Amino acid sequence: MKTIKYSDALREAVAQAMDADPTVIVMGIGVDDHKAIFGSTKGLVNRFGPTRVFDTPISEAAMTGIALGASLGGLRPVHIHIRADFLYLAMDQIFNMAAKWRTMFGGKMGAPLVIRAVIGRSWGQGAQHSQSLQSFFMHVPGIRVGMPTTAADGQGLLLSALKSSDPTILIEHRFLYDIMGEVSEPAVPTPFGRAIVRREGKDLTIVANSYMVVESLKAAEFLSANGIDAEIVDPISLVPLDQNTILGSVRKTGRLLVIDTSWVTCGMSAEIAALAADQAFSSLKGPVRRMGMAPVTCPVSKPLEKLFYPTAETIAAEAFAMLGRRAPAGAPVLDAKFKGPF
Amino acid sequence: MKTIKYSDALREAVAQAMDADPTVIVMGIGVDDHKAIFGSTKGLVNRFGPTRVFDTPISEAAMTGIALGASLGGLRPVHIHIRADFLYLAMDQIFNMAAKWRTMFGGKMGAPLVIRAVIGRSWGQGAQHSQSLQSFFMHVPGIRVGMPTTAADGQGLLLSALKSSDPTILIEHRFLYDIMGEVSEPAVPTPFGRAIVRREGKDLTIVANSYMVVESLKAAEFLSANGIDAEIVDPISLVPLDQNTILGSVRKTGRLLVIDTSWVTCGMSAEIAALAADQAFSSLKGPVRRMGMAPVTCPVSKPLEKLFYPTAETIAAEAFAMLGRRAPAGAPVLDAKFKGPF
Amino acid sequence: MKKKPRFSPERDLALRLYRTMLEIRLAEQRIVTIYPSDKIQSPVHLSIGQEGISAGLCLALAPGDHLYGTYRGHGLYLARGADMGEMFAELYGKDSGCTRGKGGSMHLVAPHVGLMGCSAIVGSTIPVATGDALAAKTLKKKYVTAAVFGDGAVDEGVFFESVNFAVLKKLPVIYVCENNKYAIHSKVSDRHAQTVVAKFASGLGLRGITIDGDDVFGVYKTVLREAAALRRGGAPVLIEMTTHRWQEHVGPGSDIEEYYRHKGEKSRAQRSDPLSRAQSVLKKKFGVTKDDLVAMQAEITAKVDGAVAFAEAAPFPGPQRLAADTFASA
Amino acid sequence: MKKKPRFSPERDLALRLYRTMLEIRLAEQRIVTIYPSDKIQSPVHLSIGQEGISAGLCLALAPGDHLYGTYRGHGLYLARGADMGEMFAELYGKDSGCTRGKGGSMHLVAPHVGLMGCSAIVGSTIPVATGDALAAKTLKKKYVTAAVFGDGAVDEGVFFESVNFAVLKKLPVIYVCENNKYAIHSKVSDRHAQTVVAKFASGLGLRGITIDGDDVFGVYKTVLREAAALRRGGAPVLIEMTTHRWQEHVGPGSDIEEYYRHKGEKSRAQRSDPLSRAQSVLKKKFGVTKDDLVAMQAEITAKVDGAVAFAEAAPFPGPQRLAADTFASA
Ligand SMILES: Cc1ncc(C[n+]2csc(CCOP(=O)(O)OP(=O)(O)O)c2C)c(N)n1
Ligand SMILES: Cc1ncc(C[n+]2csc(CCOP(=O)(O)OP(=O)(O)O)c2C)c(N)n1
Ligand SMILES: [Mg+2]
Ligand SMILES: [Mg+2]
Secondary structure (H helix, E strand, O other): OEEEEHHHHHHHHHHHHHHHOOOEEEEEOOOOOOOOOOOOOOOHHHHHOOOOEEOOOOOHHHHHHHHHHHHHOOOEEEEEEOOHHHHHHHHHHHHHHHHHHHHHOOOOOOOOOEEEEEEOOOOOOHHHOOOOOHHHHHHOOOOEEEOOOOHHHHHHHHHHHOOOOOOEEEEEEHHHOOOEEEEOOOOOOOOOOOOEEEEOOOOEEEEEOOHHHHHHHHHHHHHHHOOOOEEEEEOOEEEOOOHHHHHHHHHHHOOEEEEEEEEOOOOHHHHHHHHHHHHOHHHOOOOOEEEEEOOOOOOOOHHHHHHHOOOHHHHHHHHHHHOOOOOOOOOOOOOOOOOOOO | OEEEEHHHHHHHHHHHHHHHOOOEEEEEOOOOOOOOOOOOOOOHHHHHOOOOEEOOOOOHHHHHHHHHHHHHOOOEEEEEEOOHHHHHHHHHHHHHHHHHHHHHOOOOOOOOOEEEEEEOOOOOOHHHOOOOOHHHHHHOOOOEEEOOOOHHHHHHHHHHHOOOOOOEEEEEEHHHOOOEEEEOOOOOOOOOOOOEEEEOOOOEEEEEOOHHHHHHHHHHHHHHHOOOOEEEEEOOEEEOOOHHHHHHHHHHHOOEEEEEEEEOOOOHHHHHHHHHHHHOHHHOOOOOEEEEEOOOOOOOOHHHHHHHOOOHHHHHHHHHHHOOOOOOOOOOOOOOOOOOOO | OOOOOOOOHHHHHHHHHHHHHHHHHHHHHHHHHHHHHOOOOOOOOOOOOOHHHHHHHHHHOOOOOEEEEEOOOHHHHHHOOOOHHHHHHHHOOOOOOOOOOOOHHHHOOEHHHOEEEEEOOOOOHHHHHHHHHHHHHHOOOOOOEEEEEEOOHHHOHHHHHHHHHHHHHOOOEEEEEEEOOEEOOEEHHHHOOOOOHHHOOHHHOOEEEEEEOOOHHHHHHHHHHHHHHHHOOOOOEEEEEEOOOOEOOOOOOEOOOOOOOOOOHHHHHHHOOHHHHHHHHHHHHHOOOHHHHHHHHHHHHHHHHHHHHHHHHOOOOOHHHOOOOOOOOO | OOOOOOOOHHHHHHHHHHHHHHHHHHHHHHHHHHHHHOOOOOOOOOOOOOHHHHHHHHHHOOOOOEEEEEOOOHHHHHHOOOOHHHHHHHHOOOOOOOOOOOOHHHHOOEHHHOEEEEEOOOOOHHHHHHHHHHHHHHOOOOOOEEEEEEOOHHHOHHHHHHHHHHHHHOOOEEEEEEEOOEEOOEEHHHHOOOOOHHHOOHHHOOEEEEEEOOOHHHHHHHHHHHHHHHHOOOOOEEEEEEOOOOEOOOOOOEOOOOOOOOOOHHHHHHHHOHHHHHHHHHHHHHOOOHHHHHHHHHHHHHHHHHHHHHHHHOOOOOHHHOOOOOOOOO
C-alpha cells in the first residue's frame, strides 16, 4: 500500500496496463504535452513512445469512432477528454456505435475502448466546461460507467476497464485530482458493479458520487457531531449499478438522500430515488430527496456558483430537514482551494 | 373542429405559422421531397418556395448550429429529423449552444429554433432507428421539450413553439402519424407545462407519454372491465413538466406507474417516479413502478421486439400486480399495423 | 478481340467477378419477390445496379482485409463470400441470421471474411474503419481496411475529420464512395456546390480518384493497385465509384422514373448495367457462351432457393436472447 | 516617404486601428497584472500579439455586421467598441458584466455592436455564424457575418459541414481563421499533413486566402474588400490570418520559450508585433509623433483604470439571478 494523488493513481494504472499489454494505447488532445491532463498522463509518451501515446486533432466525433475501430482491430485505446462537455460531439459514435456494437452484431464482437472524461468546476468554467453527463451513459445500454472517487477507485476501475471486452467510460472530477489516497502495489482491478460504503450509519442513507462523496463525508461529520448518523454509499460503478448495496442501506436506515454532480432531472439521483421508491418502498420512512446542480446553466460568478452546487452545508441541512430537525449553526464549509487558470 | 391525421395536423400548424409569420422556415433532410417526412411537410415547398422550405446536406451537427444562428438572425427555423437517433450528431449544438445561449449571455438573446424528431419503431428499425432521447433533453436545462400524442397536441405545441423565444424540441412517434384526432380551426397554441388527463380514474395513476398513452388507454379499458379504474396522465410537455397535475393524480390514487417510450434508467419514468417519491410520498400506498424499453439495444427480430416494448397487455399486468391482483386472461393486443419499408 | 484460353486465370477471375454480381442481383431480386409477403420486416436498401462495386472491391481485397459498410450492405456481405442463408435468415429476423436477428438487413456482419460491420447512421463507419487501419498500422499487421459509404456520407463532418487523421498518420485505409448520385432523393448537386466527390477532401491532402463503378473489371483493377500501394506503406486514398441506383432508396420497388431523378437516367442506368457490360466482356474476350451463363444462373438460383429455404426453416430467437449480448460477461 | 496631412481620413483610420490594438494590449496587460490577486476567477485566453486581427477585422466590418468569436474573445469585444468596464466586470463575475456574471471571460457578448456571442467549444460558432448569414440572406438584410476561430477549429467536422452549406447557398459569411500556430500546445503540423489552412476546404469550393494577420492595415483592407464583395452577392471566403500567440494558451503567463514552441519563435513574434509595426507606419507615413503616442497611451491607461474601477465597485449578482434567464418568460 502507498498513498498517492488521484492523478498519479490514474497514471500509474495505465502505465501498469501498458507494460503488461502492448495493445493499450493512450490518445486524446493534450495527453502528450507538459500539462499531461493534470498530470494523469505525465511521462507516458517518453516511456511508451508516440505510437502508443499521442495527441489528436480536435475532432472528437471521428476520434471516438477511430478509438472504436482501433478496438475492433485489436488495440485497447484509452481516449481522454479534459472536459466531459466535449463528449457531446462524440455522442453518435458513443451511443449509436460503440454502445451497440456487440448487440447489433449478435455478439460477434466486443469493442473494448475506454473513455476518460474530466468534469470541470469553478474558476470560471461556466456553461460549457462544467457538465457531467453520467445519466446519458446510464440511460442508453451498452457502456460500463464508472465514477471513481478515490485514488484506489481510479486505479482499480481503469485497470478493470482495460481488461473488459466492452466499452467503458470513466467520469472523473477535477477537484479529486490532487486528493491523496491509499492504493495497493501493484494496482489491482476493481470490479464494476460494487458500491462502496464510505461511512456506516443508521439514521439515513446518502448515496453520492464523485466529488459529492467528499462533500457528503464532511456533512456527515457535522451530522454526527449533532447526533445524526449518516450512512454514505458511493456507487463508483453506475453501470452496472450495485442496487443491492444501495437498497440494503435504504432498508436499514429508511431514509434516502441522493446527491449527484449533475442536474437532478432524469439524473443519477432520479434513478436511485426511483429504484428505492420501487424496491425499498416498504422500508421508507419519509420522502426520498435529491440534490444536484441547480436546474439552470452553470454560472461563472462566484456567489452564483456557490448556490449552484450542493455543499457539505446544504447537504447537512437537507439531512436535518429529512429527520425533522432544524439545522444548527456551524456547518462546515469545504474549501476546495481550487485555482485556475484552468 | 375537424378530425385529421397527426401528420396533417403538424403540416397544417406549420403552414398556418408560415402564413402568419414570414420568418418561419422549414429545413431538414427530405422535408421537400415526395415522402415529405411521412406527409408532415407535404406541399410546403410548393406553397412557400425553396427559400423557406429546403432540404439540407446530411450534416446534422452544422445544420443544427445553422438553425441556431438563423434564429439569432431573425428566422424561426423548424429543423426536422426523420429519426431522433440522428440527434446524437447534433448534441453539441443543442446542449452546449442552443440550450445555453440565453443564460450564458446573461439574457441578452433568445434562440427560437424548433427541432422536430421522429421516434422510429418496428419493421426492422433496430439499434439505430428506434431511440427516443427525451430524458437527455430533460436533464440539461434550457430547452422546452414536448411529446405530442394527439393531432391536437402536435398542432398546438408546434404553434406554441413557433411563438416562443427559446429553443424547443418536439419528439414525435412514427406510430402516431396516421392516427386521426380532433383539432380546432384555425389551430391554436397549446401552452407548454400543462399535462393532460387522458382518462380519469381512482385506483392508480398511469403517467405515460406519446405512443405509450395509446397502449395505456387500451390497457385501461381492460383494467376497467376488470374493476380497476386507472387514471392516465399524459405530460405532453416534459419541460416544463406539469408536476402539479401528476402529483395531484398520485395523491388521489396513491399508486403510480410510469411508462416511457425510452429506457427506464435515468429516463422520464425515473424522474416522475422520483418526483412522486419526494412530493407525494405520504400518499403512496405501494411501490412506484416504471416501464419502458427493455435495458438492451433494440432488436430487429419480431418476437424479441415484442418483448422489448411495453404493451397494453404488459401494462395491464403490471397494474393488476400493483393492486395485488392476478392478471386475468383476455388482455387486449394493440395491433399497430405498421408496415415498412421505412 | 483475341479469345483467351478457357482456363486462364483472367477468365477465371472475370467469371468470379460476374458470378459475384449475379449472386447479389439474384438474391436481391428474390428479396423483391418475397417482400410483399411481409416475411421480411426490415427496411431493405437494395444494391441492384450497383453490384460492380461490391464485386470488384471485395474480390480485389485480400482475404484478411477488413471492410465496413452501410445499411445498403447485401452486396458487400455476399461478395465477401459470407453465408447467403444467414443473410436471408437475418432478413427474416431468425436466430440463424448473421446477427441472430438483432441487427436485421441494415447491420450485416461477417468478421470471418473481413466484413466487420454495417451501420445505418450515414457516415458513421468512416472513422471506425479509419481506427481499424490505425490498429493495423500500430500492430504491424498487413491488412488493409476499406470504408464503403455513399455520396451522402461525404456531407458528414466525420468524413473530413477521419480522412484528416488517416492522411496525417498515413493509415492503410481505402475510402470507397459509392456515388449512386442520390442520398435518398437528394442529388449531390443539391447538397454541394462542387460536385466531384473525389476532390472534397483534397485540401486535407487526401488523394482522390473517380472511376466507373459499373465497370467491375475497372473497379477490381483499381482496388488491387491501391491496396497493394497501401500495403507497401502508401498514403490513404478516396476512390469515388460512380454507379446507378435502380430501386427506390429503401424498399423493394423501383422509382427510377420518379420526378426527382436525373433526366434520361433510366436508359443511362440500363446501358451502364454492370452485369450486361461484364457479360459482353465474358462473351467477347473469354468465349463464355450463353449456355455457360444459363448454367451459372441456374446454379445461383438454386443457391438462393437454398438460402431462402434455410431462412424459412430457421427458428426465431427465443425470449432469452433479448438480454443476451449486451456485455461480454453478462 | 511622403508625409500625409495631419487630418486625412487615412491617417485617422490608421490611428483608430492602432488605438484599437493598444486598447486590447493595455487591457490584457492589466488582466495579467490583476490576475495574481485572484479577483479574476476565470480562465483567461489572451490575445496579446494577435491584436492586429481583431482591430483590422472589427473596424473593416460595418456597424450592422455580425461577429462570432471564441473564448479568446477580449480582442473582438473591445475592437467592436463594446464597453470595457462591462468586460472587466464580467471577468470579476459582477452583475454589471456584459453577461451579468453568467458567462465570464469565455463568453463575451455585445449584440448592440454586432458581437453576437463567444463560445468555449472549439469550432462551435462556425455553424452559428453561417446560420446567421442564412438569416441575412433569407430576410434580405445587408449585414455580413464573420466567424472568427483558431487554427484548431478547422479540425472539427462542423467547419467542413458549415462551409459546404455556405458555399452551396452562397451565404454572406467570412470565415476568419486566426492562425496563431497552436491549438493549446499542438502545432498545425501535429494535426494535419497539409498545413495551409486556407486550402483545407478548397475541395468544397471554398475560396481561401492567407494574409499576414500581424499587419493591421492589410487585415483591414482585405476584410473591407471581401465584405464588400459579399454585400454585392459574392461567395463566402475563408481568410487565414497568420499571427503569434505570446502568452500561454490560457492564463496570464508567457510560455513563448517553452519546449513545444517553434524554434526562434520569440524573436519572430517580436519582430511581427502588430503594434510596433503599425507604430512605424504611423510615424513614417502619417507623421505621428512620440508625444502623440504617449498621450494616446495615457488616455487608454486612464480608460483601463476607469474600467477596472467600475468592475471593482460593481455589485455581485444577487441570489435571485441564479434562476434568471433560463427561458424568456421564466
Ligand atoms: C446521420 C444520418 N442522417 C440521416 C439519415 C437518413 N438517411 C438514411 S440513408 C440516407 C442517404 C444516404 O445517401 P448515400 O450516402 O448516398 O447512400 P445511398 O443510400 O445512396 O447508398 C439518409 C439521409 C441517416 N441514416 N443517418
Ligand atoms: C470541442 C472542444 N475540444 C477541445 C477543447 C479544448 N480546447 C480549448 S482551446 C483548444 C485549442 C484551440 O486552438 P485554436 O482553435 O487554434 O484557438 P486558439 O486557442 O489558438 O486561439 C482546445 C483543444 C474545446 N474547448 N472544445
Ligand atoms: Mg447515394
Ligand atoms: Mg491557435
